[in-house]
Amino acid sequence: MALNVWKYASPxxxxxxxxxxxxxxxxxxxxxxxxxxxxxxxVAPTDFQQGESYRIIFIHVxxxxxxxxxxxxxxxxxxxxxxxxxRLSFMMALAIAPTGAMFTFVALxxxxxxxxxxxxxxxxxxxxxxxxxxxxxxxxxxxxxxAAIDDVxxxxxxxxxxxxxxxxxxxxxxxxxxxxxxxxxxxxxxLSRSPSMAxxxxxxxxxxxxxxxxxxxxxxxxxxxxxxxxxxSESDWVHELRSVAA
Amino acid sequence: xxxxxxAPALATxxxxxxxxxxxxxxxxxxTFFFFVIVVSLFPLGVGPEPATLRTxxxxxVWVAALLASMLALGRLFASDFSDGxxxxxxxxxxxxxxLVVAKVFAHWLVTGLPLVLIAPALxxxxxxxxxxxxxxxxxxxxxxxxxxxIGAIGAALTLGVRGAxxxxxxxxxxxxxxVLIFGAGAVxxxxxxxxxxxxxxxxxxxxxxxxxxxPLAAAAALRIALE
Numbered sequence: 001m002a003l004n005v006w007k008y009a010s011p012x013x014x015x016x017x018x019x020x021x022x023x024x025x026x027x028x029x030x031x032x033x034x035x036x037x038x039x040x041x042x043v044a045p046t047d048f049q050q051g052e053s054y055r056i057i058f059i060h061v062x063x064x065x066x067x068x069x070x071x072x073x074x075x076x077x078x079x080x081x082x083x084x085x086x087r088l089s090f091m092m093a094l095a096i097a098p099t100g101a102m103f104t105f106v107a108l109x110x111x112x113x114x115x116x117x118x119x120x121x122x123x124x125x126x127x128x129x130x131x132x133x134x135x136x137x138x139x140x141x142x143x144x145x146x147a148a149i150d151d152v153x154x155x156x157x158x159x160x161x162x163x164x165x166x167x168x169x170x171x172x173x174x175x176x177x178x179x180x181x182x183x184x185x186x187x188x189x190x191l192s193r194s195p196s197m198a199x200x201x202x203x204x205x206x207x208x209x210x211x212x213x214x215x216x217x218x219x220x221x222x223x224x225x226x227x228x229x230x231x232x233s234e235s236d237w238v239h240e241l242r243s244v245a246a
Numbered sequence: 247x248x249x250x251x252x253a254p255a256l257a258t259x260x261x262x263x264x265x266x267x268x269x270x271x272x273x274x275x276x277t278f279f280f281f282v283i284v285v286s287l288f289p290l291g292v293g294p295e296p297a298t299l300r301t302x303x304x305x306x307v308w309v310a311a312l313l314a315s316m317l318a319l320g321r322l323f324a325s326d327f328s329d330g331x332x333x334x335x336x337x338x339x340x341x342x343x344x345l346v347v348a349k350v351f352a353h354w355l356v357t358g359l360p361l362v363l364i365a366p367a368l369x370x371x372x373x374x375x376x377x378x379x380x381x382x383x384x385x386x387x388x389x390x391x392x393x394x395x396i397g398a399i400g401a402a403l404t405l406g407v408r409g410a411x412x413x414x415x416x417x418x419x420x421x422x423x424x425v426l427i428f429g430a431g432a433v434x435x436x437x438x439x440x441x442x443x444x445x446x447x448x449x450x451x452x453x454x455x456x457x458x459x460x461p462l463a464a465a466a467a468l469r470i471a472l473e
Contacts, residue, residue: 137420144416148407157470158403162417165399165463169421172452176424180431 011088011228012237018221025218032211040204053117056110057201062209064107064128066216067135068170070100074142075167078160088224090156091231093163094146095224099216101139108132127178134173138166152231255340256348263352266325273321278360281314285368296373303372304382304433311361311386311429312422315393318357319401319418320411322349322394323468327405336472346461346468350391350398358390374437381436381446388449389429395453395460396421402467425452 008014040058047054074096081089111129112122123129142159149155232238250258267274288306289299326332335345365386366379374382400418404410432445 134420134423137416141417141420144413145403145407148404148409148413150408154470154473157473158467161399161463161467161470162403165421168459169424172424172455173420176427180427 009086009088011091011232012235014088015225015228018225022218022221022225025214025221029211029214029218032207032214036204036207036211039200039207044200044204051117053114056114058204058208060107060110060114061205062212063103063110064132065209066212067100067104067107067132069213070096070103070216071135071138071163071170072167074100075163078163081156082160082164087231088228090160091224091227092220093160094156095220095227096216097139097143097146098223099219101136101143103212103216104132104136104139108136127174127180130177131170131174134177135170138170142166250340252340252344255338256344259335259345259348260352260355263349264355267352267356274356274360277314277318277357278364280317281310281361282364282368284310284313286371289371299372300374300437303369303374304378304430304437306372307365307368307382307386307433308389308426308430311365311390312393312419312426314361315358315390315397316415316418316422318353319394319397319414322353322398322401323405324401324410327471332468333472336468342465342468343461346398346402346464347457350394350461350464353398354391354394358394362386362390374433378433378437381442382433384446385429385432385449388446388453389425392425392449392453392456393422395456395464396425398460398464399467402464402471405468405471425449428452 008017036058040055044055046052074093077089077093077096080086081093108129111132115124116122142163145162146155146159149158229238285306288302292298292302323332326335336342338345362383366383369379369382397414397418400414400421403417404414407413428445428448432442432449435445436442
């Protein structure tokens with residue numbers, strides 16, 4: 001069976017496809033989250049050093065992974081849009097940005113909740129924390145630039161270029177902060193000294209990451225459908241949609 | 247129609263921007279005095295103990311330099327954009343990337359270089375030792391062109407956009423962070439008696455990367471703005 005994926009590069013064909021896929025991804029996300037949380041909270045053993053408070057990593061680590069992964073995906077769609085001039089790519093990037101920012105914020109928030117009992121402080125200027133904070137700034141910059149430009153085509157391309165500049169900068173920023181942190185190493189605690197993880201903990205974390213991933217896809221599809229409707233509101237196929245005409 | 251060669255064209259752009267800056271001297275001086283005033287505020291806020299001032303001096307001078315160069319970015323392309331000069335520059339046979347380099351260079355000469363020259367005097371106010379003053383000047387000399395080059399991308403992206411100034415800060419300041427870290431780090435290291443070549447080499451590397459990629463991205467952003 002030859003599936004023509006390019007067909008779905010057009011908003012008109014992607015809109016119903018995304019609509020059909022959204023419930024599946026939401027269901028997958030919910031099931032995986034329930035399984036992951038069950039393993040994380042009932043099966044995984046209590047940590048020898050950190051007690052029960054370590055269990056926040058089942059939210060924290062997936063959120064942190066997704067925050068970085070979604071930035072890469074967003075920059076990828078921007079690059080595709082800049083090169084092939086496809087409308088849907090920019091819509092996808094725009095739809096991903098709020099979810100990425102949300103995961104970045106959750107990672108920071110849960111990180112500080114975990115830091116208080118473990119490190120005794122809400123915040124340390126650790127390399128990972130600092131670069132995660134800067135990643136949040138990059139997401140905010142992307143969304144503010146897009147929101148500030150009224151012309152959609154220009155907004156897409158300008159924000160896309162910014163996302164690409166950010167993508168080049170993220171590793172530079174990460175290593176700068178890392179080196180800065182080792183130079184200034186004071187009382188802060190290193191994450192790398194943590195003991196090796198029990199396999200159930202790792203399983204729970206991976207399942208939760210998959211749940212976060214599926215959730216990100218589902219939410220981005222819902223958002224991209226709204227963006228498609230908004231931008232194509234003048235076109236005939238939108239007016240022929242039953243949900244819109246009703 | 248006779249066209250200029252590449253080098254004379256670039257020289258013309260630099261010369262034109264310098265003349266324009268000289269005719270509007272107050273713009274240039276505002277950036278300069280902003281830098282001096284922000285740096286001078288810190289002893290008033292933190293207290294006059296020389297030991298504290300010596301510790302915070304590198305960070306204060308660098309953060310003030312970041313803010314000052316960011317404030318100046320608004321003038322890099324905005325007036326050329328509003329009077330249509332920018333459109334003409336894009337239409338010239340010369341590559342836009344090199345014209346951007348010329349514009350950024352002229353901009354740095356009038357907004358970045360004065361900060362580098364006055365910084366040692368401000369460092370003296372913070373009781374920095376002489377070797378650290380030298381390192382600070384060298385670091386600023388490498389770092390401020392980076393700021394102008396990175397900032398040019400943000401300036402081009404926000405051309406003619408609602409609330410451009412605040413937006414520019416949100417876009418550009420996170421990208422300045424590596425320069426801040428190693429610029430201030432070099433001065434701190436020197437004040438602590440450690441080697442500074444690593445910091446300065448990295449700043450030089452940032453400058454080279456920014457010199458290659460910054461104008462490319464800024465030129466692309468200008469084309470998007472003028473579409």
